Amino acid sequence: MNALPYVDAEALGRLVPVTRAVQLLEEALRDGLDPEDTPQRPVVDLPGGQMLLMPAAIRAYAGVKAVTIAPDGPERDLPRIQGAYLLFDGGTLSPLAVVDGIALTSLRTPAVSALAATYLAAADASTLVVFGSGPQAWGHVLALRAVRPMEHVTVVARHEGRAEAMAARCRSLGLTARTISGDDPGTRAAVDAAVAGADVIACCTTARDPLFPGKLARDGAAILAVGSHEPDAREVDDDLVARSCVVVESRASALVEAGDVIVPIRHGTITTGHLAGNLAELINGSITAGPGPRLFKSTGMAWQDLVVAAAAYEAWT
Structure with a gap:
């Protein structure tokens, strides 16, 4: 053979x-x-x-x-x-x-997010906040830039050197870019301000707890949560989920693997009926986003x- x-x-x-x-x-x-x-x-x-x-x-x-x-x-x-x-x-x-x-994985996950963003993000979305500095974070910059007129990227990451390296790569594409790293109060204030002003927020981390206060994401912002695939791990909080039009890859997988929706259901913040639908329904026009944020939760599918x-x-x- x-x-x-x-x-x-x-x-x-x-x-x-x-x-x-x-x-x-x-x-x-x-x-x-x-x-x-x-x-x-x-x-x-x-x-x-x-x-x-x-x-x-x-x-x-x-x-x-x-x-x-x-x-x-x-x-x-x-x-x-x-x-x-x-x-x-x-x-x-x-x-x-x-x-x-x-x-x-580094190709298809950002491509799925970009597909969702095509339907959930504003047509003129130009400001992106990316949590993470690894392959998925970089892949999301490339993919989202392909479907929306991105101009500015804020990289939020724990490791300052990696964040700066990714920002430099963003600048090489002609984007303006800055970094936020560290754990001091000034860093938290900077993250909050970046989230509040973002058109699109991509969460590409290994975090097990929410990355930012969900109340800060503005109405109409698109949030892409892709980093976790376990029922007890999440990157976004109850407040954001409750305010958002929530689209998942599939209900079946989300209710088994996606802590971002499982935890709020467990808390009683939402019910399964709060999920607006899956990716196919979004593409086929069965979902109409409401006035709040638009959240796409991805765990990755075969x-x-x-x-x-x-x-x-x-x-x-």
Whole structure:
């Protein structure tokens, strides 16, 4: 048997640019893909962290992503998230290719957020606050810049050096950028002011507790919460969820994995009926955002990986 083609990070970015990924995801939903039908991913606890297995099948293809999450990875100069994607022929179930799992996650997650922002963010949104300074934070800058006329980015991160490095990358794109880091009262005041003035807020962190007071997000702002996938971890608070039009990838996955909505439900702040709908319903016009903020909660789903991986394989061949 010949060795399977391996689509590395450089090849994936070339074969499926982020604008193409956004288009592919939207086309899949418009063609009738139902996020609620995606199998729930098992999460396996390991000595060094967790492993997530994410299987999906769509028409001509099937695939599975094995992702490991190692909280101590950065301390060892390793990524926190690693993994690989195995793509199969949908009819014969023969293996077709392996795709870099980190690159795939770093592409499809911001693309999903950008797709949601296309429908939730104001057409003239130009001010972005990004919590985090890792691959997802940078990916969100690139993706959101592709769908909205972004001009200014504020990077909020614990590590000053990494925040400054990301801000420099933003400036290289022609954006104005500043950083906020640290834990002193002045830092908190600066974060609050940035949140209050933001058109779009992207939460791309490993935080387990809310990053900012939800009452500060202005009406009409789009908030993208993508960093957590556990029922007890969240990046936004009850106040924001209660004020917002809340869109999730799928109700089924959100009510199992998304602490950002599970915790407010547990507190009695909202009920499941507060969820406005899922991403497919947003794309198909079934959701009308109200006067408050617009919150999109993402945990990452297997169908998204498969759509992008299949497109990369087709472009490769």
